[in-house]
Amino acid sequence: MSVNARDELVRSLAGLALFADLGDPALEAIADPDWERSFGESERVLRRGLSGGGLFVILDGEAAVEIPDGSEPRRLRRGDFFGEVSTLLVCKPTADVVARTPLHCLEIPGPQLEAFLLQYPHVTYRMLQTVTRRLRDLLE
Amino acid sequence: MAAARDERPFPPGDYPVVVVGSGPGGLQASYCLARLGVEHAVVSADERPGGMFRLYPIFERLLSWSKPDAPAERGTRAYEWFDHNSLLAEEPEHQALVPAFMDRSFMVPSRAEMEAGLAAFAERVPIRVRHGCRWEGTRREDDGGLVLATSDGEYRCRAAVFAVGTTTPWRSAIPGIEDVPHYVETGRPQDYESRRVFVVGKRNSGFEIADGLLPWARQIVLGSPRPVQTSVIALATVRVRYLQPYEDFGLGGGTFALDLAVERIERTGGGWRVVGQGTTRPGAVDLEVDDVIAATGFTTPLLDLPGLGVRTVSQGRIPALTPFWESQAGSGIYFAGNATQGAPGLRKHGVGASSPAVHGFRYNARVMARHLAETHLAVAAPRERVDPDGLVPYLLEEVSSAPELWAQKSYLARAVAADGTSEIVPLAAFVDESGPDAVAVAVEMNAEGDVYPAVYVRRGGEVAERLLPSHQLNDFRGPEYERELRAAL
Numbered sequence: 001m002s003v004n005a006r007d008e009l010v011r012s013l014a015g016l017a018l019f020a021d022l023g024d025p026a027l028e029a030i031a032d033p034d035w036e037r038s039f040g041e042s043e044r045v046l047r048r049g050l051s052g053g054g055l056f057v058i059l060d061g062e063a064a065v066e067i068p069d070g071s072e073p074r075r076l077r078r079g080d081f082f083g084e085v086s087t088l089l090v091c092k093p094t095a096d097v098v099a100r101t102p103l104h105c106l107e108i109p110g111p112q113l114e115a116f117l118l119q120y121p122h123v124t125y126r127m128l129q130t131v132t133r134r135l136r137d138l139l140e
Numbered sequence: 141m142a143a144a145r146d147e148r149p150f151p152p153g154d155y156p157v158v159v160v161g162s163g164p165g166g167l168q169a170s171y172c173l174a175r176l177g178v179e180h181a182v183v184s185a186d187e188r189p190g191g192m193f194r195l196y197p198i199f200e201r202l203l204s205w206s207k208p209d210a211p212a213e214r215g216t217r218a219y220e221w222f223d224h225n226s227l228l229a230e231e232p233e234h235q236a237l238v239p240a241f242m243d244r245s246f247m248v249p250s251r252a253e254m255e256a257g258l259a260a261f262a263e264r265v266p267i268r269v270r271h272g273c274r275w276e277g278t279r280r281e282d283d284g285g286l287v288l289a290t291s292d293g294e295y296r297c298r299a300a301v302f303a304v305g306t307t308t309p310w311r312s313a314i315p316g317i318e319d320v321p322h323y324v325e326t327g328r329p330q331d332y333e334s335r336r337v338f339v340v341g342k343r344n345s346g347f348e349i350a351d352g353l354l355p356w357a358r359q360i361v362l363g364s365p366r367p368v369q370t371s372v373i374a375l376a377t378v379r380v381r382y383l384q385p386y387e388d389f390g391l392g393g394g395t396f397a398l399d400l401a402v403e404r405i406e407r408t409g410g411g412w413r414v415v416g417q418g419t420t421r422p423g424a425v426d427l428e429v430d431d432v433i434a435a436t437g438f439t440t441p442l443l444d445l446p447g448l449g450v451r452t453v454s455q456g457r458i459p460a461l462t463p464f465w466e467s468q469a470g471s472g473i474y475f476a477g478n479a480t481q482g483a484p485g486l487r488k489h490g491v492g493a494s495s496p497a498v499h500g501f502r503y504n505a506r507v508m509a510r511h512l513a514e515t516h517l518a519v520a521a522p523r524e525r526v527d528p529d530g531l532v533p534y535l536l537e538e539v540s541s542a543p544e545l546w547a548q549k550s551y552l553a554r555a556v557a558a559d560g561t562s563e564i565v566p567l568a569a570f571v572d573e574s575g576p577d578a579v580a581v582a583v584e585m586n587a588e589g590d591v592y593p594a595v596y597v598r599r600g601g602e603v604a605e606r607l608l609p610s611h612q613l614n615d616f617r618g619p620e621y622e623r624e625l626r627a628a629l
Contacts, residue, residue, distance in 0.1 A: 007313040016337045025401035025417040030367035031455070034492070037484065038453045038460035040468040050605050052488025052550070052586075092605070102451065102468070109490025111587030119420070128255055 009036065012059050013106070016079045018130075021122035030106070030120075032081045037107050039099040046083050046097035051094060057081045061103035066096045075100070084127065087113050150181035150270040152293030156517055157181075160275045160288070161303030162189045162267075165257060166478015168227050168502045169622045170267050171302045172207055172509035175230065176521055181297075182267065183290055185274035189267075190258040192305050193616030198405035202254055203344075204497055205247050205381055208239040210591070212541070219249060220543035224499035225249055226397045228506060237261050248380070248593055286472060299472035299516045302445075303507070306478040306496070310439040310457055314340065318366050320341050320412065320432040323349065335430035340370055340405075340415050342397055346435035350385035350395060360385065361427060362435075363400035365419045371587075400425055405432055440479045448473065458482040464511040465504055472516055480504045485568050489587045493551035503544045503552055524562040532625050533617070535581045539593035539608075540616045543585040553580040553596065567570040571603045579629060595623070595628040604628075 006139040009031045010015060013019050019027060037056070040047050045063060046053055051073050058080050064073035068082065076097065086093040087110045152456035159170050162184035166396050170182045184191070204224060208214070210222030214236050220228070225238040238257030242249050249257070260270065260618040274291040278300070281287060288295040309322040321327075323345045337357045339346045342364040350360050362385070363609040388395040406413045411430040418425060439457035442450060449469030451460040454586050459475055460468050461483035467473040475482065483504075494500025513519035526534050538554040539545060544564050545552060553567040557578040570580045580596040584607070592610040596603050608621060 013268065023417075024499055025365065025419045027421070028401040029367075029399065029419040031368055033454040033457065036455065038468065039461065040460075047486075047571060048573060049603065050486070050488075051607065054487070054490065054583075088294075107487070108418045110520065111490050 009059075016057065016059075018057060018079065018123055019128050020126070022120065024076045026120065029060055035053065035106050035108060037103075039103040039105070039106045040113065041099055041103075045103065045105065046086075046093050046095070048094060048096045049092050051085055051092050052110065053083050054094070054107045055081060055083045055087045055113055057106045057108075059104045059106060062100040063097050063103055064100050066098055067094070070136055073098075077098055081130070083129065084108075100114075148270045148272070150183060150273075152290065152295055154296045155179060155181040155299060157299050157301065157512065158183065158286075158295045158303045158311075159476070160184070161305065161477065162186055162271065163192050163261070163303060163305055163477060164190070164227060165305070165505065166269075166301075166303035167262055167267050167499055168257065168505040169303055169476035169509060171227065171229065171261075171265060171361045173301075173513070174267075176509055176513045176519055177382060178374075178513050178517060178519060179508070180301075181295060182208075182294075182567055183273050184269050185291075186272050188259065188267065189262040193255045193258075193306055201246065201250050202248050202497060206242060206249055207247050208242060209246055214239065217543060218253060218541045220499075221541070221546045224497065225254055225407070225549075226257060226503050227498070229265065229299060234264055239262075240536040241558050244311040259285060269418040271611045275302075275443070279444075280448055280471075284471060290508075295474075299474060299512050300330070300473045301455045301476050301512070302442075302479070304439045304441050304457065305480070306440045306481075308441045309440045310437050312340070312436045314402050314405060316407075317402075317434050317436070319407060320405060320434050323435045325435055329353055329356045330429060331345060331492045333454075334358045336411075336428075337431045337433065338363065338412065338427060338429040339433050339435050340364065340402060341435035342366070342378075343437060343439065344381055345437065347385055348381045348431055349435055351381050354385060354395070354443075355386065359394045359396075361398060363398040363402055363414070363416065363431070365399060365401045366369045366398055367399045368418050373527045388504075440482075445473065453482060453484075463568040463572075464515075465508045466511075474508055474512055476505050480508075480519050482556065483566070485548075485566065486571075487585040488550040488584060491550060491585050491587070493549070494547050495551070499547045500551075503548055503564065507552065507566065510563075520524050520589060524561045526556050526562045528560060531579075532629070533624055534562075535579070535595075535625060536593075536617045536621050539581050539583055540614065542583075542604070545581070549591075550582055550584045550594070551559070553582040555580040568600070569594070574601055595625060599629060 010027045063076040066073045094134050157180035159182045173180050206225045207222045212218035226236050231253050237260050241253045261594045277289040279287050311317050333356045335357045342362045359556035373379050373542045374598040385395050390400045400416045402416040412432045414427045416425045450467045453460045467482045478496050480501045506526040555565045556562045578598045582594045584594045586592050590610045593608040595606045608624050
């Protein structure tokens, strides 16, 4: 059982666009058991107004971005990431992210994100593409 | 023998709660439940308390401190911070038992000293345990209750507390690793005299082996995909095991710590071949060695609990838990001891809780017992009350000296409600669950190792965080802190 669980995590990462350029050695390095997170349905993952969070990548399940202005929560699914703004800018998140189903994530702790992004520039490039798309969608 | 067996407590039957395990987690959980008046049975496969400390005698000395003399008086609540290995008790005669058995050669107890402290706790309190009774399976009844099948028969209960440790050897998915000995099968250090040894894994157990073999082996190579987080280790109790081999690596003394994804392990004529790819530094690695040891860690023996909805984290090794250490599947499946690390808390700045160690999980057990008693058995647990006029100095005293907050940084908090009721709570529960207006304080640490108080004020369902400055001597009781805290409130 345990052998499969580790292999499953590496394979799960390999199937995400964010990590599509990485080989198995790099994926095994990223599949850090200390970074694996599991949340129950309705549990808060990212907390508005609280410092010290990290960058989350959804491996399985669904979450929602909940902003107190009453707007429709944005749905997040496998492969989506969140928490990058508060982590990169070292500020408090302005929205909650709440698990809508049992949620399986990878969390890269804030203090380790810079080293991570420099270590894996292909991941950084793909993150930049996604963030740029979000910006374009907002401006259009 | 048969007559002696008949004298064991807790025969199979119906109990409100069943605790499985007689290590420090099980003993602490039982003590805390008993203090709340919760009737429960304790069953354990071991023949006496603290089986973990006999199962793997390679642990000849613990990592965590117990300082017989410390800035706080032995037996006081503040002293608990300086004694990371004793179990908690309200009665003075049952407190701080581990230092009483230490010969003071080191400030960390030996395995035997730790086991003696645990045994004394179980005997003196006393904690009654049905030893020699092995938990073998679990099922859910139609009424929501649980049935634990054991080697002695079935136990029915409303809630179960599994304190079974994280003690089952675990191997990563490397072809050939099943043929090499696991950490628990490591021989005596002298068996490795003049040999080249490859250790799969660069965490606690890998470096512990390397540390033990340094005086004997010709060469030691440790390999795993992730780099060693030296900045994190420098602040952790495991540095005792890491630093000597890592220093040897840094100085070119013959030890290597490689960031390596091992692809396969093959048996050769006289030894082993280890083949892999570098991660931090890409490139093929192909090594011929005399011995390979899989220091790939442990897993919690969950048996059939996943069939009841218990999910896992950490590559399937640890149960995924709520902030009150109940399985995310809910309904009365709780954990105590090392497995409580499955409730990660906020992990602010990536700083983890001390739940894998006694000094962390002993406090988890106390909070868990209250939650279980109130949620599943409608037992009203008593709470302290704080005079509103004394709230500010009370909270500042807590962040300066409360062992719960110091042991479980960003994890456990002192919460005081508007009506003055006060208790230790999981910080994640305080900030995420609705409740009356209240304030909670925690001790926190950032990635640079600065320690400072954090204040969380819940008003109208919204929680606001305010971080107070650090202090050179970790004393947060002065007028500057009083002003800051009053402003936050």
